[in-house]
Amino acid sequence: MKAAVRAEYGPPEVVSIAEVDRPVVRDGDVLVKVHATTVNRTDCALRAAQPFIWRFFTGLITPKVTILGTEFAGEVEAVGRDVTAVKPGDRVFGYNDDGFGAHAQYMTASPKVALALVPEGFTYEEVVPGTEGSHYALNVIRSARIGAGQSVLVYGATGAIGSAAVQLLKNEGADVTAVCATEHLDLVAGLGADRVVDYTATDFTQDERTYDAVIDAVGKTTFGRCRRLLKPRGIFVASDVGPGAQNLLLALVTPLFGGRRVVFPIPKDDPGMAEYFKELIEAGTFRPVIDRRYPLDEILEAHRYVESGRKVGNVVITVSHPEE
Secondary structure, eight states, X not given: OEEEEOSSOSSGGGOEEEEOOOOOOOTTOEEEEEEEEEEOHHHHHHHHTOSGGGHHHHOSSSOSOOSXXXXXXEEEEEEOTTOOSOOTTOEEEEXXXXXXXXXXXXXXXXXXXXXXXOOTTOOHHHHTTSSHHHHHHHHHHHHTTOOTTOEEEEESTTBHHHHHHHHHHXXXXXXXXXXXXXXXXXXXXXXXXXXXXXXXXXXXXXXXXXXXEEEESSSOSOHXXXXXXXXXXXXXXXXXXXXXXXXXXXXXXXXXXXXXXXXXXXXXXXXXXXXXXXXXXXXXXXXXXEEEEEEGGGHHHHHHHHHTTOOOBEEEEEOOOTTO
């Protein structure tokens, strides 16, 4: 089968297309014939081992994971004898940040990972970006215990995490102020934001309003810059470790003082997460934002584009099977 592989850590150029063996189906596995996947921040971080701490989990010198890809959508090709949740022929989508492997024509996953049937009337490309950024966004919202009636500012509202966060927050009944660039004001307003701030025209940190929570969805601001935006017991929610890994330390220290504090959510695997997003997609209350599509053969360009920091929402990879 064809797959995007890498044998070392580094820039996008370490990724190449190669012929590899189709994965073997074990008793508890689902073999998926992949029709669509994504390239996202997680893939780029793991590919480059940035931050360095990745190496302690994925191989200190040489990466253990040679085929990246967390999000997948495709057809169940085969199942192990212990699998009863899905059957061959089912159209599925999901998220696998344990074994990865979605940047290939076939991948195996355990049914214990986030896996759901593709909603009727939707294509593989439409649903495949519905779990990675949104998974992090949901984890942020739940970790910070953000709910109805609370005021929230989302910085970086056009990324995969931010665009999902705006929609999920509105589903929770929060009042949402979204921060983005001029060219994306209409897009973000269309996602449901109550108010949109153009950071290219004004310094969002000088906003006269204060918020119950500020979510940094792109890892490009700090608690220090945003502190004045928070109510006396407001929360700064970080999606990245921050300069000098400061958010890890601040998440431990700031709660001790009883005032404004930093929350650094640790992503949790939730097998029911894909089903949750399936229901939202079916109901029309959540739609993954898609920026660009690339074929698998051009995945190197997708890595370059994602790493440029210019993507809006998600970058989808289409996977063909011409030999069939």
